[in-house]
Amino acid sequence: MNPANPPRQLQVHRLPMAHPGDLSALADLLDEGRVRAEDVVAVIGKTEGNGGVNDFTRGYFTQSLMHLLGARLGRAPAELQRELPCVLSGGTEGVLSPHYSVFSRAEAAADAPPGPALAIGRAFSAPTPAADIGRWAQVRAVAGAVRAAMADAGIADPAEVRFVQVKGPCVTGARAAAALAAGQSVASADPNRSMALSRAAGAFGVALALGEMADDPALESALLTRFDLWCGRASVSTGVEVEANEVVLLGHSAQWRGPLRMACEPMADAMDLPAVARALARLGLRAAPQLSADDSARVAAALVKCEPDRRGQVRGARHTMLDDTDINAQRHIRAAVGGLVAGTLGDGRLFVSGGAEHQGPDGGGLIAVIAHAA
Amino acid sequence: MNPANPPRQLQVHRLPMAHPGDLSALADLLDEGRVRAEDVVAVIGKTEGNGGVNDFTRGYFTQSLMHLLGARLGRAPAELQRELPCVLSGGTEGVLSPHYSVFSRAEAAADAPPGPALAIGRAFSAPTPAADIGRWAQVRAVAGAVRAAMADAGIADPAEVRFVQVKGPCVTGARAAAALAAGQSVASADPNRSMALSRAAGAFGVALALGEMADDPALESALLTRFDLWCGRASVSTGVEVEANEVVLLGHSAQWRGPLRMACEPMADAMDLPAVARALARLGLRAAPQLSADDSARVAAALVKCEPDRRGQVRGARHTMLDDTDINAQRHIRAAVGGLVAGTLGDGRLFVSGGAEHQGPDGGGLIAVIAHAA
Amino acid sequence: MNPANPPRQLQVHRLPMAHPGDLSALADLLDEGRVRAEDVVAVIGKTEGNGGVNDFTRGYFTQSLMHLLGARLGRAPAELQRELPCVLSGGTEGVLSPHYSVFSRAEAAADAPPGPALAIGRAFSAPTPAADIGRWAQVRAVAGAVRAAMADAGIADPAEVRFVQVKGPCVTGARAAAALAAGQSVASADPNRSMALSRAAGAFGVALALGEMADDPALESALLTRFDLWCGRASVSTGVEVEANEVVLLGHSAQWRGPLRMACEPMADAMDLPAVARALARLGLRAAPQLSADDSARVAAALVKCEPDRRGQVRGARHTMLDDTDINAQRHIRAAVGGLVAGTLGDGRLFVSGGAEHQGPDGGGLIAVIAHAA
Amino acid sequence: MNPANPPRQLQVHRLPMAHPGDLSALADLLDEGRVRAEDVVAVIGKTEGNGGVNDFTRGYFTQSLMHLLGARLGRAPAELQRELPCVLSGGTEGVLSPHYSVFSRAEAAADAPPGPALAIGRAFSAPTPAADIGRWAQVRAVAGAVRAAMADAGIADPAEVRFVQVKGPCVTGARAAAALAAGQSVASADPNRSMALSRAAGAFGVALALGEMADDPALESALLTRFDLWCGRASVSTGVEVEANEVVLLGHSAQWRGPLRMACEPMADAMDLPAVARALARLGLRAAPQLSADDSARVAAALVKCEPDRRGQVRGARHTMLDDTDINAQRHIRAAVGGLVAGTLGDGRLFVSGGAEHQGPDGGGLIAVIAHAA
Incomplete structure (x- = not known):
């Protein structure tokens, strides 16, 4: 230094x-x-x-x-x-x-307090054309932004990255029309599918940058089909208001000081309470079953990705989230997983987000916690 | 015997x-x-x-x-x-x-297996007139039915009762009109309030029969006002289709055999995971934080009452359940508490019911578990 | 006779x-x-x-x-x-x-009263295999059932048919799996798309039987794509519980007596009040703008199909039905068109159904009225 | 002048x-x-x-x-x-x-073009204390603001007023607590009832200012009870964000010029299509049953108040708006009445608002239209 x-x-x-x-x-x-x-x-x-x-x-x-x-x-x-x-x-x-x-x-x-401590970096990719969304070009664009965010954070070793939040663009009707007028194709003109594809490409992009996946364009076909491929440190959302891939990256770096540390664990399904406990344990926090008030006060933030299991069951029992015309499935799953994690931490101030394709195991997701070192 | x-x-x-x-x-x-x-x-x-x-x-x-x-x-x-x-x-x-x-x-x-083992009893009160609903007369009617259900179950000691499910009548528009025509008054002609009053009277009735409350008609004014008064073994629902108070009672009796046992714990709020663990522990089941597959298989049924905290906060953090015009508050709280308990038991086959007035602490509720003895 | x-x-x-x-x-x-x-x-x-x-x-x-x-x-x-x-x-x-x-x-x-009067016929096709749903084979199966229902009603001339209600099967997950296991393909394994395809095939089948469309298998590709092709006398729904195409047909026949008559008009969009007035006028009922109490009493039934315009606008003004996560788009459109027709007839006892693909103009639908002759 | x-x-x-x-x-x-x-x-x-x-x-x-x-x-x-x-x-x-x-x-x-033409005026009352909301003091405060808005608009004769929009304050939890601490009472501490009371007081205030009601404090008890008392030119909403009663008043004045005119008609119920036609007819617009494109283009704005009938029926047929846990009753009625009026005008750009207590007949409401003179 x-x-x-x-x-x-x-x-x-x-x-x-x-x-x-x-x-x-x-x-x-x-x-x-x-x-x-x-x-x-x-x-x-x-x-x-x-x-x-x-x-x-x-x-x-x-x-x-x-x-x-x-x-x-x-x-x-x-x-x-x-x-x-x-x-x-x-x-x-x-x-x-x-x-x-x-x-x-x-x-x-x-x-x-001396480091290594929790570091943050951010980066934006170049604007992603509609024709690239949900394709390998977007995977590479995200990977490039993740690498730039690592540099911004002063993190050289991908193993030290704890959590990467990506916000990616999607194909709106107007963008699809413009692409078609320019003689290009889009991976999907359906907004909801385009958003899912963009999240999937974001997860793959993080995996690529962190060395968990090869830079193989043939894997493009695995987006939204090979749910056995996932990144346990990627959290991706999409928005019609962004044109580039925005990256916020958190991890540990010797160039940073302070008390903050972070842990992230994949969740196997919506009932994976042990995964929550493991993430906490990595930070010296004991859920037995709930954090003590002192331990709860050490938590600075918690972020969760989750998904209503697309196979219609959780641990062999039928759920009704996907067939409910009254309440959107993502609202159901956020309430349930939010209730589980809030009960473990003793705190409802949680970032719980749906749309977890390839961001953790199929039907599950991940949990990340930022806490003050003891 | x-x-x-x-x-x-x-x-x-x-x-x-x-x-x-x-x-x-x-x-x-x-x-x-x-x-x-x-x-x-x-x-x-x-x-x-x-x-x-x-x-x-x-x-x-x-x-x-x-x-x-x-x-x-x-x-x-x-x-x-x-x-x-x-x-x-x-x-x-x-x-x-x-x-x-x-x-x-x-x-x-x-x-x-020899007893004492889990016993069941049931009883119906006489039809409760509309004028009695949400009043001390209903409290006494429920208490009488609870005592009859204890006798039906062969349980003499109230301390051996574990859980009492009551289904009570409510004041419909037609019943209110009939009562008024007969020169009687009703505690409330508003159906939703009448249902809450009936649940409150049901909880007080159970408390009365179990010796937790005095038979003091002055306590009628405590219905839906003194939320510090509650019964931790009462679960009450109401229905327009019933005219009498129906009681299903579960508890331990030496006259019964078999492997089933039951435990019930009050929940202090919607995040009271320790209460869930305590109820399980009483049955020899260890949530650390989640039941093992073997322990989960020993659970025969689980029943939960819960309530969106009417003060608008859980542990100091604002919740939005009560002001949501899109999703009913009871649906919110069932999803959250259901997610918490399901994650602890590793099973979504739970009876989770809202409307927990006086059935456990204010803003909380209770959890009851039936399990096979080890 | x-x-x-x-x-x-x-x-x-x-x-x-x-x-x-x-x-x-x-x-x-x-x-x-x-x-x-x-x-x-x-x-x-x-x-x-x-x-x-x-x-x-x-x-x-x-x-x-x-x-x-x-x-x-x-x-x-x-x-x-x-x-x-x-x-x-x-x-x-x-x-x-x-x-x-x-x-x-x-x-x-x-x-x-002497006829010709309103007649009814019904018929069921043979069970439609999953592989046929949303394909020309289903179109023909529906057409066959419509012809059988005409015979049952004693109607020889398609011009005398006023309204055909079809209830068709759809591809459930289980049926799709069975078809695939048997080496067959399905038009769509997505339940919602399969239901839309089945409705579309039902509408084409009615058109085929009524002589409004040629028996040209090349038109299979027009299902859910060529919305300029529609039948103004077909009302189709689907259900997972049926395996055959069920047909209820109404029209005028000299073999029938009685006071009942029927008229049906296509609706150009969700604001097509003139179409409602035209259907009523055909029966001698005058909406100026609302039916008189006497005329309203002559109405025996009214049936409407409608659809939230998939282009996101009605008469140039943006609607929000398709992007509402809280209320399903079909509930929105039923409320609106139901309000319009109820206000014209002075009666809310209307059969208003969504999912109007090819059942009337794109973005619109149809209205059918049964009334007593003056 | x-x-x-x-x-x-x-x-x-x-x-x-x-x-x-x-x-x-x-x-x-x-x-x-x-x-x-x-x-x-x-x-x-x-x-x-x-x-x-x-x-x-x-x-x-x-x-x-x-x-x-x-x-x-x-x-x-x-x-x-x-x-x-x-x-x-x-x-x-x-x-x-x-x-x-x-x-x-x-x-x-x-x-x-010379007048008399449509004029606009606005005024704010002094801030209304929580203790006054839903009481005669608020009725008078609104009436004062309406008179001030008439003066602002240059309208002396109440008969020339066409439509008065009021936005009134309501009792929030904080305001109720402050009032109680100051030794005052509030008409209701329940936010929803307080909002209804404020709307009722607003309607009475308009009636008072327009000479349709006497300044009789005994009528305070008629708020939300005597639904036979209503003002057919008042449209009232409430908001937690306002402390005073805000008034926007529209009517005809010889001091104004231009092509705009306005008409307002009470609606007897949610199916009162004739009332819509009458309001249009007063402006020379003919709904037969729908406005022509030329007439529709003359409409500058349309405003509607409506209400799900609290008696559970419209014209003798049961409606389900009040018992729907999935969709709020106000959303139901806005969709239905909006569909009716939009179909008559051929335009969906309508201000349709619920909460019509005393603003038109019980179970109905009113419709106001601004249009260019022919």
Whole structure:
């Protein structure tokens, strides 16, 4: 480490919101000088919408966030939005609580605990044309952005990466039409399938960058078909509002200081409580069966991916999530897995997101936890 | 024990259904002689409706059940329905699986393990007039039926009672009008409030019979107001289709044989995983954090009551269940608590029911488990 | 007409239900001798479910109906169900009212008004194998059943047919697996797409039988693609519970007597109020804009097919039905078109059904009305 | 008219939105100089949320609107929000289309058609304390604001008022607690009932100001009980975000010029198509049964209030809106009445709002139409 690269430190503030336009908790931190607007590198949160196509709580929160930070930084909100990843999952079913985690980084305090400590990096790929979405070109684009985010975080060894959040573009009707007019094809013109393909390509891209998968274009056909291929450290969402693949990467680096550490475990199915306990145990937290209040207070953030099992059963018993015309299947599974993890941590402030294709075992998903070292 | 009272044995069969009209699993048991129609004393199940006023899966299942048993017994389905308690909770949110538990009792097999063992009793109060619903008269009527069910089960000591399921009547518009025409008043003419009052009176009635509460009519005003008063062994539902209070009671009795035992624990809130572990521990089952496959196989049935916390928070974090216009609050809480308990037991075949007023701590509820002794 | 074929008369009773298991209105008619059980040839109704895959109100009503008629006829309910078409649409959104129309036929009363009058016929195709569903073979099978139903109704001229209700089978997971195991392919293994294909094939089959379409297997590729091809007298639904194509056909025949007449008009879109007025005008009923009470009383039944416009707009204005994660698009459109037609007729007892592919113009559907001649 | 009061002219622009944050259509009008930001006096619109407590599309749109106009006017969005009425109804069920109507006023163009023409006025009452909400004090406060809005509009004769939109405050939990702490009582601490009471008081307030009701405090007890008392020109909504009663009033005045005219008719029930036709006829528009394209183009805006009949029937037929646990009753009725009115006008860009207590006949509501004179 040379003097030009002083050690850095990551801060994570998990904040409540009274409604999707309420950024007052962050405004208070900024006012108090506890967080500087220029240090904010990413925001990941849960808003209380339905999590579907017509969930506008994500847009409302994002607009409010960008107005707040834009005013503090003297920058146009729309411009800031193209630089600052804001990953939101709609739907606070059951005991899940609307909240957002603000990730900020700065030069480490002189008295910060020595590293290796949790590091954060971010990167954007070039805009992904509609013709590339859900194809190997997107897999490579994501992989490139993941490698750039590793460099940004100061992490050289893929084994030190703990969790990669990707937000990828999808094929909208307009984009599909433009591609076809330009003589190109799209992997799917159906928006829902395109979103699933983009998530799948994102998961493969993370696997590629982390050395878990070969750069073999023949694997393109495995997207959404070979569910035995998955990455246990990838969490991917899609949005019509993005054109590039946005990456937020977390892992351990000797260049960083501070008390934060992270662990991530694949979940075999929606009842995989042992996986939750394993992730916690890696951080010195004991679920027996629930964290003590002291241990619960050490948790800085928890992120979960899950999926209603497409085979219609969990451990041999029929579930009804996929055939429910009243409640979307993703809302069902978030409520159930959210209830399980919240009960284990004793806390409902969890990022629980559906759409877990290739992000953990088929029918399961993964859990990642950030905690203060004991 | 005299020769006229040979020891009895309870059997619990937890059966799957493909849809609310599918009684084929029970029909098979009857065909195979594993259960005799005349031995069936109660059915408790979860059907895949919405659990609300317009949930007709309960009526559909009940009609199908009564037609099946009526045909085997040579009795009219409508008549049988007035004798055989069939308690259904609609809503198999998240990982919950549609199923029903058939409780049957018969003379114990010669080689049955000696008791004390789990016993079952049932009783019906006289029809409760609309003017009595949600008032102390109903509390006393329920208490009387609980005492009768104890006698039916051969349980003398209230301490040996483990779990009491009550199904009470409510004030429909027609019943309210009739009462008013007769110069009587009703506690509430609002159907939803009347149902809550009936559940509250049911819980107080169980507490009264079990010696946990005094027979003090002044406590009528505590119904739905003093949530510090609760019974940790009462589970109450209401139905427009019943006129009397129906009681199914489970507890330990020396007059019964067999391997079944039961434990019940109050849950302090929707994240009370330790309460689940305690109930299991009382039966020699270890959740560390999840039951082993062997222990899970020992579980014969599990029953849970829960409630979206009316104060809008769980452990200090805001929840959104009560303000959701899209999904009923009871569906939210069943999904979350169902996910928690299913993950602990490794099984989604759980009876999880909302409307837990006075049935366990405010904002929480209770969990009851029936298991085979080791 | 020879003495062996005395003139017949159709009766239509439109009856209320208090819930999906309530057949008391029909039981009363049977008790009073106003309808004979053996004369009932078809039932078409609306039940108050969600109209989706997990709508069990249809099964509940059907079971209740078959038990009632089975008891009167001394026949097994399951056997009767294979002979008596019972076409139900779930979902009584908005002002739609749960009801069912009982179609019965018998020898005409001596004083019945002379014909030609409204006639009814029914027929079942042979069971349609999974490999045929959504293919030309199904189109031909439906056409054959329509011709048989015309013969049953005593209608020779296709121009005299007013309305054909078809209930077709679909490819379930089990049927798809069986077909594949037998070395056959299926048009789609996706249940929802299979249902749409079956409806499309049903509409083409009606068009074929009525001489509106050529028997050209090359048109198989037009199913769900060429929405400019449609039949304005076909109403098709699908059900997992049927294996054959069931047909109920209504039209005018000189062999029938009585006051009933029928008219059917295609609707260009969900706002096509003029089409409703045209259908009424054909029956001498004047919507100006609403039927008078006298005219409204002349209406015996009204049946509507409709569809949320797949292009996302109605008359140039964006609608939000297709992107709503909270309410299924079919529920939206039934409520809206139901409100329009109910307001015109002054009556909410309407059969309004979605899934109108090729059953009327793209984005629209059709309306059929049965009324007493003035 | 003196030179200090030159004639004014009202403009109404009905604009589409692609999502609740999309104000681009208004931005375009401002950019093109067709509307001046300082002339905008009110916005009334429909956003695509669920219309319930957790509908955040209203807040999202409002924030976006205030940011747009604030930037043009050099004013703080929060400040502007306290001056500019923005009345939104969430829920574009069925064929309803998300849109907003911008009301602006300016000096009349020299060549504007002579009046009397449609005029607009607005006013705010003083903040209404929680203790006054749903009581006669609020009725008087609303009446005062209505009179002020009449003066603002230049309308002296109440008979010339056509439509009054009120947005009133409600009792939130926090406000109730504060009132109780101050030794005051509240009419209801239940938020939903408080909102209904506030709407009722708003309707009475309009009736009072328009001379349709006496200023008799004894009528306070008629709020939500005497549904035979109603005002056919009042449309009231409530919002937790307002503290005063906001009034937007429309009527005819000789001080205004331009082509716009307005008519308003009470609707007897959800099927009152004749009332729609009467309102149109007053403006020279003929629904026979549907407006011609030319007549439809003359309509500038249409506003409807409606309500699911609390007696459970419409014209003698049972509806299921009030007992549906899956879909809120207000969503049902908006879809149905919206479908009816849209079909009559041939246009889905309608403001259709529920919660019509005392705003038109019990179980019905009202319809108001703004159109260009022929």
